[in-house]
Amino acid sequence: MSVQCRSALLISDLHLTPSMPLTAQRFFDFCLKEAGSVEAVFIMGDLFEYWLGDDANASSPFQQEVRNALANLSSKVKLFYLHGNRDFLLGPDYLKKTSMTALADPSEVRIAGLDYILSHGDVLCTADLGYQVFRKWTRRPWVQKLFLQLPLQWRRSIANQLRRNSAQKYQRASRYTPASRLMQMDVTTHACAALVKKHSINRLIHGHTHMPKHHQEQLGELQWQRWVLSDWDLDHPESVTPKASALLIDEHGVRYLDLVK
């Protein structure tokens, strides 16, 4: 196992975009404050609302501010990046500029003496077959290469279309079959069990589902603990209870650090 640290903070699903300034500001504050108190920070996917390539909007003030915050943070702590389903195109160029180390999904890490499996989580949502097919296609290097060679305007319209389709799909599903929608949008016990078994590590951490919780789970003889990271949203207090948190792991254990302040 290569990645080891004494203490860590893990975050995911911030969905940073200029249209959510309060959430972004909390992230900048997090980089300056909380993140400096640990040895390593793991960003576990969907830091950005979407990513069309390292060249897209690179010079916008917002992108510059995020880049500076990340570069600054990686000069103080070990900074790891695990790709999400929205920013899986974040490339080597960006990682280099911000001095972040990319982690495969899934990855094994050792924090405060204990082993964990880290995943963004979308790969565990195996009840959503349509998405898994989409995922397989979009993770093929040649598909990505082709996409990144398209003019930015084309990439943007493809991405918008994909997001519209997915929003419709999940709205439709929730209208007609709330139970199956919930199942589709969560990880499956079987997928978690398979991962736990393959790695022989019974502690799993992921994001993606926006359902932060600590679970103790079991399938047959197999037992494991699963922590789900929270998404962040401080910009829609009228419709969404403000939320932002990180998972803190050190020798005292694993706990959620509430960042809504």
Added chain:
Amino acid sequence: MAKVLLKTNKGDITLSLDAVKAPKTVANFLQYVKAGHYDGTIFHRVINNFMIQGGGMGVGMKEKSTGAPIENEANKGLKNERGTVAMARTSDPHSATAQFFINVNDNDFLNHTAPNAQGWGYAVFGKVTDGLDVVDTIRKVKTGNAGFHQDVPAEDVIIEKASVTEE
């Protein structure tokens, strides 16, 4: 070398304490033993491959009151190796009172590296000289959540009696 016998419902554990390398910690621990503080406490945080922690909670996860926190002697050379016993504490390096833990693995990351909050480490003050098999039995018990606490044994692991067997 002072010795303390922990009679647990899983078997006996003998701790040999190093009063040379950790004089204040040993004196503090012996004081709690003699006062009967540990009698009836449980190992409330058990993590296989890491450590087993106890000495602060009674059955039912009731926290016992303690004396004043002590100075952290992690900087005096003892290492968190398998079978050693060290003081538990909060994130403040000098906050240990009664709770202790037994390392079931070589936990290098708990050793002293620097005199600051990040690197102070955990003060080892002795080691298990008899009953390491009992420790290994305890570290493998089934655990779950209890209130805000994780890794709590499903069935209580109780220190029935702690006594000084050698001064």
